[in-house]
Amino acid sequence: MMKKSFLLFLLIFCSFAFCQTYKVIGIKDGDTVSLLMDGKEQTVRLAHIDCPEKKQPYGTKAKDMISVLCFGKMVSLKGDGKRDRNGRLIAELLLPNGINVNKTLVKAGLAWHFKKYSKDEIYAQLEIEARNKKVGLWKDKTPVSPWNWRKMKKEEKAINSVAF
Template identity: 65%
Template structure:
């Protein structure tokens, strides 16, 4: 918390810039004004060009002229040789191949050294969620407790979209055990 007296030391233009930029928030309680330095300020994220689609939930971007393999967080797409595996891969390709995307991640990598991330398209849509919403991926509950993905999967199941149009779709984690 920034002491209220600091407002008298900061030029008003700087204070207004910080408030408008969400760097400092301003609240009033019982006539007292408090200015709080925000810990989770949002900065523009770098974008990366998608240069290869490996399958429905794995692709490659260029980062500093080096290839970086990315695995979609929260979801699991059908395998290539599984029903809807090719459609999931094509959907991802149609949405982002050759385009710039933004990655939201926590610097976590899986055992295959793939960065685990959510993918934001140039128009702001979340590609991970689009895959689930269109019935081209499961919510990977083993690694994700995100209720938004669970809800999107339920909606796709109810509408029998994509893989949910199959009589008995097999989850990819079970398919891989075959």
């Protein structure tokens, strides 16, 4: 019943708000996609979440899941038009059937709630539920967050670049 109500709301909202849809033309990693917007490629960073990096455990699984969910499909965006420091549009991706791709990745244990940039309680709860169910990356005893992984790689690179 709740799902039907949401879909009805989405249909009504989009018809009044003139929601635009865009084709997903590329998957860069678990939390970054390319859309065709107004005839041009636009990179979108998924809001509220941070997926494992490509070389990190579950990074490929996150990319595979988002590929299955939305590659080649039409999606709408939910966001405030903000961009990250790399110029990527930050938004939630919504499929025509109402599925929120960002939330789906967290539910599947393939993304962390990115608390540094999001205070959304729904994402926080979805992460807690995935942890408790030990799905995806939460199967590991000590999963490493992507932000810590990036920090460790940056430190490794700095150490390796020091000339002796």
